Amino acid sequence: MIQQLLQANWPEWNGRLAKGPTGWNNTTHFIHNEQRRSVMRIYNTHRDRARIEFEFAVLDSLQRVPLSFKIPAPISSMSGDRMVRVQDGSERYACLFAYIEGVRPEEGSIQAAYSFGEKTGELVNALAVCSIGMKPVYPPYYELLQSYPVYNEAFILDFCNQPPPAFKDQGEALHILKEAYADICSRLESLKNLPQQLVHGDLNFSNLLVDVGRPYTVTALLDFEFCTQDVRAMEPAVVISGFMGMADEKEAIRQFCEGFAQRVRLSAEEIGAIPVLMRLRMVDVFLHFLSRYREGTDESSVLREQVDMLAAGFQRMEYCQEWLDDMLFQCLL
Incomplete structure (x- = not known):
């Protein structure tokens, strides 16, 4: 399903899949190919386009502010949209983000x-x-x-x-x-x-x-x-x-x-x-x-x-x- 979504909407980002962390509200998949890496996020608990549009508006605004850390950067599909319906009958939305280098902190560690x-x-x-x-x-x-x-x-x-x-x-x-x-x-x-x-x-x-x-x-x-x-x-x-x-x-x-x-x-x-x-x-x-x-x-x-x-x-x-x-x-x- 993920590769079908990529091929139909972000073909140049298609590649090898790896399951990412799954939270209460969404699931993620890492995509690797020879040129680039990305992360697909599928919103599991709502079907509300307006929620994602506001999230992206915040991210767009923050991109214009100098920051010492990275934030998610949505990637437009071939149609120019940055969110697409998952074609599995669930009506969920999927979005693609540029990969960000780094790892999650070790559980229980307070180093960071x-x-x-x-x-x-x-x-x-x-x-x-x-x-x-x-x-x-x-x-x-x-x-x-x-x-x-x-x-x-x-x-x-x-x-x-x-x-x-x-x-x-x-x-x-x-x-x-x-x-x-x-x-x-x-x-x-x-x-x-x-x-x-x-x-x-x-x-x-x-x-x-x-x-x-x-x-x-x-x-x-x-x-x-x-x-x-x-x-x-x-x-x-x-x-x-x-x-x-x-x-x-x-x-x-x-x-x-x-x-x-x-x-x-x-x-x-x-x-x-x-x-x-x-x-x-x-x-x-x-x-x-x-x-x-x-x-x-x-x-x-x-x-x-x-x-x-x-x-x-x-x-x-x-x-x-x-x-x-x-x-x-x-x-x-």
């Missing part, structure tokens, strides 16, 4: 944490001056209730208090998530007043590349699919939430924040909101996987894993709240 902070701060500054001329497709994180209208407080309470059979033994974890959901919903209105701009919204170790010979240096930031207008402090909050639970979480967060502060300084109000934004991100992840389960996209085992992981994350945040607040203000103010 400082560089990750620098590049994140650089991206924040670049996105602040981007002119898109299009309305974002994805809502900001703080519009949680509008983003998941079906999964309102009554639904969440019912699901957590009287879970389906597959989740009956996760009562304690679901109680933690229920309490976190209620707490975050009570704070959403106050978050809207924080400084806003375009944000990537999903930066983590799976969405970056590091130099092969210098694994402490980030060479690329990837996957701008969820880029939208949101609270500026959400960008570091998403990254920091991903460090929680790592063996060297404290050092990883410190290095990231020190690198980020080389490019961006946040206000005291923004810094104080980061732990709340981290919890908001985690609640959003819970609702995201709950919706995937309810829609039949994932088996119950996927949601079970997320429930346990997120509940542990909320407990971890309670435990480390004091040192996290001190570190954030020490490094970012």
Whole structure:
């Protein structure tokens, strides 16, 4: 199927295929031939052309800003379009991107944490001056209730208090998530007043590349699919939430924040909101996987894993709240 897509739309890029990383939302394939290399991305969870068009508009705007790292560069097909339908009856879209040198960081390693902070701060500054001329497709994180209208407080309470059979033994974890959901919903209105701009919204170790010979240096930031207008402090909050639970979480967060502060300084109000934004991100992840389960996209085992992981994350945040607040203000103010 992939080679048929290439032959029909990007024949000069056709070549040897290698399966790339598969995420929750898309699959990738590497294509190699004697002249060039590329990456095909297939969007699995939506059939919405407007989402990809906004993503590409952001990438086009960023291409005009000097950056010390690479970002995805879409390749036009023979017809001039940069997205094509997959001819398998699924109505999914496929896009081709120029290959970017680099490797994903070694799992559990924090070697690139400082560089990750620098590049994140650089991206924040670049996105602040981007002119898109299009309305974002994805809502900001703080519009949680509008983003998941079906999964309102009554639904969440019912699901957590009287879970389906597959989740009956996760009562304690679901109680933690229920309490976190209620707490975050009570704070959403106050978050809207924080400084806003375009944000990537999903930066983590799976969405970056590091130099092969210098694994402490980030060479690329990837996957701008969820880029939208949101609270500026959400960008570091998403990254920091991903460090929680790592063996060297404290050092990883410190290095990231020190690198980020080389490019961006946040206000005291923004810094104080980061732990709340981290919890908001985690609640959003819970609702995201709950919706995937309810829609039949994932088996119950996927949601079970997320429930346990997120509940542990909320407990971890309670435990480390004091040192996290001190570190954030020490490094970012």
